[in-house]
Amino acid sequence: MMIDPRVNVIAKRLVNVKRVIAVSSGKGGVGKSLVASTLALVLKNEGYRVGLFDLDFTSPSTHIILNVPLVAPKEDKGLVPSLACGISYMSLVYFIGENPAPLRGIDVSNVLIELLAITQWGNLDFLIIDMPPGIGDILLDLLRFINRAEFLIVTTGSLLAFETVKKQVVMLCELKTPIIGIMENMQQTPNICCSIEDKTKKLGLPFLGKIVFDPNVESAIGDENKLLNTSIGQTLKHVVKNF
């Protein structure tokens, strides 16, 4: 009888979380972590109770974006996420610091199950998940353990990014997974032939908005107020009105 008991408490840990939003993309480098972190800040400023869970275990960055102190979470029948900028925050970095985490697929799945099983999120309106790129282990495990997660997909205007996004969309649609819509990040020049907005509509999905490339984003990293004033923050303020 080789049964792993951890998986049986995951639903209990999330029972008081109203919505789970996975910020995702088929491609790396499109700004998922910045969008996820800023989305959490915007929702918190709108008065919601918000959590942020960094699932990019091998390349975590949301703790840098939000300048999260790496203080161990409190223990209370599990681990209670620390508050960072008023957001309940959980990441593997609490356990490994800034050291590398060389993890294979089975290890990645085990970390996810472990953190889902021990984290006491409490009452939240939104749990924002910063996803790693692609349609690998974490995406499949998220669909397995939190099948009510809704996806907010980030792309850039690049054909290379959007082609990978399309694959992700096809898979999520086949699985009847809710997709909130697609956002275009780092827009620099108008798309020549067909805009991301048009391409999104062809996929039958809502286009949430375009985030104009903002040279001030880099200097806003680690500063809540500056992040909210970037083009990412300003665009997301409009996007969340339809949540």
Next chain:
Amino acid sequence: MHEWALAEAILTTAAQIAEVEQLREVTCVTVRLGELQDAELGILKFALNEMKSDLFKNAKFRFLRAKTELSCRACGNHWRFKKEKLDPVTVEAIHFVPEAAHTFIKCPKCGSPDFEISSGRGIWFDSIQGVK
């Protein structure tokens, strides 16, 4: 894994199995605990007693310790995990998330972090007994 979260996971899973097996009372639950995770048995037993429902009122909880064995994918070396060689902060990190071992432990032969935890990682149900 945190002992209280672990206790809740054990009781939830045992109750699910009891329902499937149509047990009206559970008499014994045997769980295998990997030494890598280093669960504190005293806290775990206390948490089980505090959280258990009537289904487990006469149940015994047995724990089998499983040695942790690691296998290097790079050079094929096999070795035993020994927490005594690690500092307390690292032991605590591995306690909560055993995969943190890949950050802090290297193959003693070739230095690679690319190893498999071939046994003794976490917790597994071994058996459950009860009255129908």
